[in-house]
């Protein structure tokens with residue numbers, strides 16, 4: 001299957017085939033090291049990262065692909081992303097020129113560009129990512145953009161596939177409190193991918209935090225966290241700010257700081273000995289208690305390890321499509 005972009009679960013096609021490819025890559029990550037020889041991937045970061053940055057570089061190196069990492073505003077000029085802006089502020093260059101220039105120096109591009117959380121329409125239009133598609137002339141990977149984090153969701157799917165005890169596990173995505181307003185990219189993609197995998201998916205959060213239905217269609221929404229956790233096989237915790245579905249003016253705001261939603265032993269006790277998952281970075285004893293994240297049922301490190309495998313499958317397919 002030709003792959004020119006990686007934003008949504010549909011971009012990877014059949015999930016069983018993708019999981020089989022992930023198993024092959026994991027069994028012998030250097031088997032395709034000739035595929036990327038003489039080719040370059042540009043990894044563009046508008047925001048901080050630990051896992052995405054390292055796993056993408058490692059995946060590229062496994063394929064013989066040379067990574068160039070660009071931290072916008074630190075290694076480069078500050079870039080203007082808005083269209084029609086009078087550039088008399090601190091931004092020296094516009095994406096409109098910077099993107100095609102980056103495209104001259106690479107074969108693939110990965111982009112991290114978080115949601116601004118002030119303008120829902122602009123965020124959900126993925127305007128930065130779409131400019132990379134339009135002006136780079138290269139295949140583009142979202143390394144977490146305004147509304148999606150597909151590399152994380154693919155790694156999560158690989159991790160669940162490796163640990164599931166039944167073909168259709170119960171997977172619960174739970175909101176948890178956080179002192180800062182965070183984007184919806186991780187929960188959007190997680191819900192989208194888990195539903196696409198055919199799992200029993202329950203999304204639980206306080207009222208007002210409903211995710212965009214284009215990502216949660218097929219999942220059950222449950223406002224009672226304890227009820228949601230009953231019999232679960234996997235608990236996936238994440239904070240997100242208000243998606244602004246029912247009250248658009250609340251988009252990007254923190255509506256609750258309810259500490260009773262912090263995932264602890266009390267909630268895990270009603271699950272079916274569930275595994276605990278989080279994409280990291282995580283705030284201990286805010287999102288999840290030490291007891292849960294340090295328990296043998298915590299999969300946070302295997303998930304992070306599988307980021308390398310997920311990224312390598314995506315880059316491999318893009319290289320095969322060139």
Ligand code: CP
Nearest residue numbers: 049050051052279280
């Ligand atoms: N999970 C994740 O994307 O981690 P980083 O933000 O550190 O890349």
